[in-house]
Amino acid sequence: MGIKVNKKLIFFLGALGGLLYGYDMGVISGALLFIRDDIPLNSFTEGLVVSSMLVGAIFGSGASGPMSDRLGRRRVVFIIAIIYIVGALILALAPSMPILVLGRLIIGLAVGGSTAIVPVYLSEMAPTEQRGSLSSLNQLMITIGILSSYLINYAFTPIEGWRWMLGLAIVPSVILLVGVAFMPESPRWLLEHRSEKAARDVMKLTFKDSEIDKEIADMKEINSISESTWNVLKSPWLRPTLIIGSIFALLQQIIGINAIIYYAPTIFNKAGLGNATSILGTVGIGTVNVLITIVAIMIIDKINRKRLLVIGNIGMVASLLIMAILIWTIGIQSSAWIIVACLTLFIIFFGFTWGPVLWVMLPELFPMRARGAATGVAALVLSIGSLLVAQFFPILTEVLSVEQVFLIFAAIGVCALIFVIKYLPETRGRSLEEIEADLRSRTNAANANIEETK
Template identity: 80%
Template sequence: MGVKINKKLIFFLGALGGLLYGYDMGVISGALLFIKNDIPYSSWTEGFIVSAMLIGAIFGSGVSGPVSDRLGRRRVVSIIAIIYIVGALILALAPTVSVLIIGRFIIGLAVGGSTAIVPVYLSEMAPTEHRGSLSSLNQLMITIGILASYLVNYAFTPIEGWRWMLGLAVVPSLILLIGVAFMPESPRWLLEHRSEQAARDVMRLTFPEHEIDKEIADMREISRVSESTMKVLSSPWLRPTIIIGCIFALFQQIIGINAIIYYAPRIISKAGLDESASILGTVGIGTVNVLITIVAIFIIDKIDRKKLLVTGNIGMVASLVVMAVLIWTMGLHSAAWIIILCLTIFILFFGFTWGPVLWVMLPELFPMRARGAATGVAALILSIGSLLVAQFFPKLTDVLPVQEVFLIFAVIGILAIIFVVKYLPETRGRSLEEIEADLRSRTSATNVKMEEDK
């Protein structure tokens, strides 16, 4: 690395992929209100426009994890930035629905890559005592991206400028592409593929000096187990953890957050507010999302991850039940602003619990040699969950009253509480190597492998 880089800038640039993910996830909600005026399409096609990005994300997350384990996190981030730029330009210039869908699919490849790589990079760059707060920057950037998309949507609503809405993703994509030149590679990847000195040089940028020797020694101990990425990924001892990680990622998507992010303007519009007011309502929701995520950054290393998740679930379920009851008793049109309030409360509880904690915990759960690939598998399942919500939520609201749909999400939230309490391990306050050593010792994986090596 020829250029000395500020520690804060490393984590900002590392999390910038999350901002693009959030922007492209949120911007479509406003653009859909106006695309139909220029490019006619059916309600079935609308689902494809939204879900094309999520289909692309399935491929992107599935491929980027293993590739990053081979090529390095930094190199894959630069590829993701280029894909974001190409996708945004295609969307801005799209003449037909087919090209829109292709552009959304290309954007999805980058989104999937971001969900798999950004959390891993931040987790591996962060010292143990601050890993939760620094890894939470990914979720903060996602929420900032969502809020930015809502603000852009609101700004271009008077001219129905959906092409501007979609195309402005080029700006942060270019910043990310330029910023990659100043990002160091992950020290854990460098130790595996380059040298101990290269890893130490990078760790001096973000780790306290007195922690480096211990971290290197722990990484060396794990590295003694001579397994390939694919062998670790397919090993019986890791399989239960991968399943837990995948279910964890799936729950984050199907507890209702993406139904709110993708279709908030539509929900609010159904309640009787005009298009401008609908988008402005989402700006308020997005602002709360950003502010509460900032709060989460300060508390996530002080409270056990599982306690945060259960607290968040209780708040989200309560807001959904209250909203459903009020719609039933007052009617959808009479409850317009109450709906916005309940959606905001839902976002508030999601924003300081399930939003950031998932991105912190996923890389923590998996071993060094397969961290990128295993996180990629979980991110793939996350993208599938997001796709299911995007594809079926509009259809559910067509055949069921909105309040009944929200009650379905409330039931899913209760199931998520049971999963967290019963199956999810606690990871706060432990180094990545300590978590891996515990995982291996519980399955006797280390001892077995070392005997084989002898």
């Protein structure tokens, strides 16, 4: 099971993969300003260097979910840490564009694994009444990782040290590798694959004694249904929820956040800011992102998930529309600080709603026996969405104006708002087993109604 440690350290280590995801997602934005001085890049190859990480993430998220259901969450995290280290070393030493792409592909495997495993692990370790805030640690660590990458980028800007920027991901990767020894396995996985005693021993670390018996009883009831992971994953009763979860994940990525994370310095450059000022602008955005995520952790278990998402949608769409109108009115060269302000406003609304709520809700939506695999499928779709933005944003900004591109993101935000209101279920305040039982009963009832009408 690993060395017994206190609750705070368990959740910190469990979420550390999110920090690495955020770091590798954010660091490329500053490094791109200097990579092109050593390695020639055009708009397509620039997008390829950024998006190749997401290609790797597609495979990593698709494979890590089923692997974690079979091997356990903890072992897969150990593998992910090793992959992060290898990828960071290749990037730091890359002599050419193809090697850069290779390093980003390898890093992507670990990123995909993190997006699939970290939310599941945190959700399964957390008591019901704290599941929202504790699961949100993943998003907090992602934002800290992004901010860390921006700070590192700024620190190495005077020497144009893009290799240092990319290579320093090794440090948290090694911490994660060592930290696995202090992480217990998920109690839900232990109950299914080891023993009730092993599950109870772990639950004593994070649950109140009065809660353990009920949680164990609920888990055993779900476990009594003899279905394999694959059968659950392809079952008609899960399919609608899997589609909803996947669309949810896709929308979070194409709503505009990744255009900001990957290309904010490039956008600021186009608005007339210098390299150092552009990177400093991203530091400000990254700081706001961290602070607002801390606010989200404090409120996420007090407000319904769907209400938060609706608030976020309205705020994000409004900030994009205001920015687009002002750029169109006064021109991009006069809009540098307007762009910074509007993107910061976008980050605020994303940071306390869509950012953390997705990572909380995905594991909540899926049943225990296929939670890792189903979250992996949604994470795979998420990576595809991130890939699309990373690859095509620089091309779009050459074909269209910046304000036209952000109007497209605003339209996607409106579609996301309709999706949340119409299709997404509410999960706050219910145990994972209660959500699963309700999902099964609702779907079985729907199937029965269909049969009756035939």
